[in-house]
Amino acid sequence: MKPLPRPTESELAILQILWENGPSTVRFVNETLNQEREVGYTTTLKLMQIMAEKGLVLRNTASRTHIYRPAISEPETQRGLLDKFVDTAFRGSAIKLVMQALGPHKASKEELAAIKAMIEAKEKDNQ
Amino acid sequence: MKPLPRPTESELAILQILWENGPSTVRFVNETLNQEREVGYTTTLKLMQIMAEKGLVLRNTASRTHIYRPAISEPETQRGLLDKFVDTAFRGSAIKLVMQALGPHKASKEELAAIKAMIEAKEKDNQ
DNA sequence: GCCTTACTACGAAACTTTTCGTAAATAAAT
DNA sequence: ATTTATTTACGAAAAGTTTCGTAGTAAGGC
The missing domain is CATH 1.10.10.10 (Winged helix-like DNA-binding domain superfamily/Winged helix DNA-binding domain)
Incomplete structure (x- = not known):
């Protein structure tokens, strides 16, 4: 396939x-x-x-x-598009993209909490 | 112009x-x-x-x-491309994009800290 | 049954982006 | 001075994407 x-x-x-x-x-x-x-x-x-x-x-x-x-889910498709986009527009740096995306965006309390939770989970992984 | x-x-x-x-x-x-x-x-x-x-x-x-x-800086250009990309691929939801981008990415301690700092700053804004 | 409507298939035009060949001009090498 | 190499300008071909017109076929209304 x-x-x-x-x-x-x-x-x-x-x-x-x-x-x-x-x-x-x-x-x-x-x-x-x-x-x-x-x-x-x-x-x-x-x-x-x-x-x-x-x-x-x-x-x-x-x-x-x-x-x-x-034939394919939205998240799968987004993943594929995002990978390409990070490569072409951000030279592979997902972090830079995240910073740019967060910058001007108005986020709700809940959204920010969700991202924070994800980051804290990753910080644990790192140890 | x-x-x-x-x-x-x-x-x-x-x-x-x-x-x-x-x-x-x-x-x-x-x-x-x-x-x-x-x-x-x-x-x-x-x-x-x-x-x-x-x-x-x-x-x-x-x-x-x-x-x-x-004639234009890299961050400015990235911003323009990102805005378009969020609209077309994530139907305007920058938060979903951020979650997707963070998901599989291996980030360093410093990078995570930087994002966290940014989020905490935004949490203060929200109040 | 006959006419109108709705649907698919197909091909090609229009538009955008990428690619490259050719010509002309300038500079460098011999 | 003549040849060779390097550069720009130009145009157009090639490739990818989007748009739509036309034809044929099936379905629905009268």
Whole structure:
């Protein structure tokens, strides 16, 4: 099994709709996309067909209207994209990326506590 | 002044060489790139010319061999790329990105301390 | 049954990014 | 001075991504 390719930006937008809403038709995906910006129906269809070829989505073709679903989870996908991004934009330094990401961001008490907990766990690992 | 466009992946690779080594010639940049993968000299030249047009780099054309330098700092560039990336890959949630990035990463004591300090500073802000 | 609508398949155009070949100019080497 | 090497400029091909038009086929409404 060859590993799945990273999705392109448009493909990612489609995957996000599938992750959020579960297995969906092209029409539903297209209508959801159109809440953001205008996209032709066949444009969405074509993209989803390409994604099926690449293995990024699976589709049930039992009925005439095909049902698409993601072939990979959102966290797995994010991991792949993040690894690439850390390499290209931060020369491999995840820490620098974290600092940059935290910098201007308004975080809630709970979020900060969660990160802190994670860091404290890692500090224990280090010993 | 229009804000500078985000660099593409290849452009980013060139910027990184300039950030790391200071003002450089096309030849130097090309040779550095070639340590990673084979790229033709005119390919690198063309990219750098395009970057100059876009305003991503500045060049000194006083002597025949032009000297290029970045027009924007690495952190500024990273910030722009990160904002876009958080939006597209993490649907705007910087916190999720941070958690993902910290997850598998081996961090040193000092790095963890630095992040922790930043978080504690933010916790104070919140109150 | 017939017409309208909805869906998939396919191909190609449009756009972006990357790659490189060729030509012209300048400098260096012999 | 002539040749050789180095550099920029330019244009266009190649590759990747996104967009959509057209055709064919199945389904639904009348």
